Amino acid sequence: MLSFEEDPSLPELLSIEQQQRLCRLLGELGGGSLQISEKPEADAEPVELNLETLGWLHGDLSSERRQAAARLLETILVHIVKYRLAANLHHDTTEASYAELQSRNRALQASRARYKALSEQLQERVEAQVKLVEQAQRQLYESARLRAIGQLAAGVAHEINNPLGFISSNLRVAAEYLTELDNKLQGNEAAVELLEDFRALLQESLDGSQRIANIVADLKTFSNIDQADFVPCDLNALLISTCHLLQAETPRAQVIQLDLGELPALAGFPAKLTQAFYNLLDNALKALGEHGHIRVTSRSTRQTVEITIEDDGCGIAEENLGRVFDPFFTTRDVGAGTGLGLCVARDTLAAHQADIQLDSQVGRGTRAILRFALN
Incomplete structure (x- = not known):
């Protein structure tokens, strides 16, 4: 591609085939034959462009017709140069625009990638925060429920312990009294038999009170929810x-x-x-x-x-x-x-x-x- 700073040569403007075709057409217009050479020959007419000689036009035409053909060729070359320069300018402008578009596209893609990464990070943070909030809500709900249950269990255990204490104590004392009565009623088979039944009832009551005491102990363990x-x-x-x-x-x-x-x-x-x-x-x-x-x-x-x-x-x-x-x-x-x-x-x-x-x-x-x- 040519630029404004370059001085083009004839082969850069016209290929060999184009030169031959153009000489043939000019020769037909002048009624003879023409050739272009890079070196001057006898009776050759110089072909110039921007004060530079690009070649020499020679043939069997008259001097006047060779000059006219040379000037026509120079006019054609001027327009070829202008076309090439315009094409080059359009090409350079298009390439610059394309390069700028590519640069903007790369910047846009990089920006998009950054925003996507930021969006993913933000989404991860939001999900993590949502999980923390959900966990805190669950813990708060369960803690409040357990605290209420624990307070109820502690209160029930305390209220049960007091009467349970004297019930168990009275049952043991009653068992001791029963032993004394048994000693005093020896010989009275009906009374002894009745006392044996009464002793069995007392033992069942003691076993029941002990079971209640075990349940109260379990409630105390269950109610200890505020342990630090x-x-x-x-x-x-x-x-x-x-x-x-x-x-x-x-x-x-x-x-x-x-x-x-x-x-x-x-x-x-x-x-x-x-x-x-x-x-x-x-x-x-x-x-x-x-x-x-x-x-x-x-x-x-x-x-x-x-x-x-x-x-x-x-x-x-x-x-x-x-x-x-x-x-x-x-x-x-x-x-x-x-x-x-x-x-x-x-x-x-x-x-x-x-x-x-x-x-x-x-x-x-x-x-x-x-x-x-x-x-």
């Missing part, structure tokens, strides 16, 4: 307390079978762990059929403490298994559950460096495996 620091926890004892609470609540809990191995003490919140166990066992109870059973086992290894809660109930559908830990997800009827039981249990276990694995098959039951890491 971790304390050593006996997970087996917490499981037993949870079963006692469920058995006091419903006769169905009698189907829970405990197979507990020796476990090391773990640091944690007893009340929150009891609540997590309660939620899992309560779900298992509600999934049982008429003759179902629940088996709770515990064991320890060098790295973990493992608790398994297994039932032979209705099981969980495969499409729901991945959502059971989602907040407020429940397959029960409206009003029959909040959908927070498993979610809260998972969060509580996570706070105690534990995880939960849930395996289930429809019609065969569900198994929850809880693993606590040993530091």
Whole structure:
């Protein structure tokens, strides 16, 4: 491509074929033949462009006709140069515009990529904040619910303890009086037989009062929800307390079978762990059929403490298994559950460096495996 600063040569303006064709046409116009050469010959007419000689026109035409042909060729060359320069200018302008468009497009693509990255980062932050808000809401809801239950349980335990104390004391004193009466009524078979029945009634009453005392002790453990620091926890004892609470609540809990191995003490919140166990066992109870059973086992290894809660109930559908830990997800009827039981249990276990694995098959039951890491 030519530029304004260059002095073009004749081959740069016209190819050999074009030169030959142009000379033939000029020769036909003049009535003879013409040729162009780069070196001067006899009787040759110079062909100039911008005061530069580009070639020499010679042939069998008269001098006047060669001059006219040379001037016509110079005019044609001037227009060729102008056309080339205009074409080059258009080409350069087009290339510059295209390059600018490419540069703007690259800048636009880079800007788009930056905004996309920022949008993704913002979306991630929003999702993280939403999760934090949801978790805080769940914790606030569950904490408020547990606090209300705990306060009620603590109040009930306190109110029960007072009358239970003198009931147990009076029953023991009555048993002692019964022993004295038995010594004084020796020989009276009817009275002795009556005293034996009375002693059996007193013993049943003492056993009942002791059972109430155990339930009160479990309620005290369950109500200790505001504990600020971790304390050593006996997970087996917490499981037993949870079963006692469920058995006091419903006769169905009698189907829970405990197979507990020796476990090391773990640091944690007893009340929150009891609540997590309660939620899992309560779900298992509600999934049982008429003759179902629940088996709770515990064991320890060098790295973990493992608790398994297994039932032979209705099981969980495969499409729901991945959502059971989602907040407020429940397959029960409206009003029959909040959908927070498993979610809260998972969060509580996570706070105690534990995880939960849930395996289930429809019609065969569900198994929850809880693993606590040993530091």
